[in-house]
Amino acid sequence: MTAAMTSLAPSLRKDVVLECRVCGFEEPTRFVTRCPRCAGATDVLYDLSRATVRDDPNPLIRWFDLLPFADAEQLYWMGDGDTPLVHARELGARAGLTQLYLKDETANPSRSAKDRMASVAVSFLAQRGVREFVVSSTGNSSTSMGLSVSRVPEITLHIFCGADFLDRVNVPDTRNVSVYCTDTDFVGAAKAAARFAADNGLPFEGGFFNPGRREGLKLAYLEAFDQLAPREPDVVxxxxxxGMGVYGAYKGVMEYRAMGRLRGLPRIVCAQQQRCAPMYRAFHDDAETIRPEHIEKKPRGVAKAILRGDPTDSYPFMRSVVLDTAGTFEAVSDDEIHAAQHQARELEGLDMCLSSSVALASTLKLARTGWIRPDEVVLVNITGADRPPVPPTNITRVTS
Ligand SMILES: Cc1ncc(COP(=O)(O)O)c(C=O)c1O
Ligand SMILES: [Zn+2]
Structure with missing residues (x-):
């Protein structure tokens, strides 16, 4: 694991304004998630007419002009990025796809794309004056945030997780990172985290609604677009x-188009497991919002990292990304998920988790149905691999 590094290019500076997508409210300095005026989602918009991609091994510098940083002096890179883009020839041949590309995000320090999220989100929070915050997740985000913050002694992190996800949180035992385990599922843990944050006057970092997270996840795509060039993806x-990763993908596409680094608009596909597929069901019901019948009250499924039964808040954003790009939502069975994982291992030597396998299985299914055509350039984000299930040692139990 690479130690957190401060930037070597401290002269870079720019104005960074958090802007509400609904009412246009602007927040120049503080950390907010939802708009304080209308509760809309906030984004950071950049001056794309002047933006460049720098030749620097640190992705936070490389894409500084497309990241929510005011300066390059306070950046906490945890060594993520520069992951392989694999042209999966064998697997593609079996699926009838000549140009199947797998972005191998399992090569990141903690084996998931969430390391990119943590490097950007922790730097972003620090630059907005946050010194202590609360997070919850199904394991990968919390692990990445925990690893990142464990190397930044001036920041304190409180991680909440449900009991079923405890062995997926793999953080070092350090003074400034605490883990709280609730007797609830993942959504219950998020509620306990929000309560703890409110009781202690701390920011809850906001998950999907933290623009720092989405901007970090965007980098896997910008890097993949650069690796693919001069080809461009037809399907992502x-x-x-x-859906914060996919939102990042969409924003990255739009920014690269404005900068002239991409011309086309890939169709964006959101993949879910059939046993927990609320967005897939809502989309194919032509629903603009998640309705009660779409919610999975007790989410179960083999792809643990994506076991979110109630995506009410982010679904409208994902729906508009899919509609804007003529993409789709797909859902796959446990058998299809396991088969995709097996094929990736046997044919490409790739070790991926069952959540990544959901993306691959959905791709193979869309190729079978003809939605993806044989010669299209397909970019699949292999978002993570399993880590050994080692629960953290120092845990506070929280009862609901
Ligand atoms: C391996 C992996 N894949 C995909 C996702 C999907 O995340 P999101 O839709 O929130 O970007 C996650 C989230 O935890 C993950 O850990
Ligand atoms: Zn607003």
Missing amino acids: VQAISS
């Missing part, structure tokens, strides 16, 4: 929980 596929 990712497994979704809240």
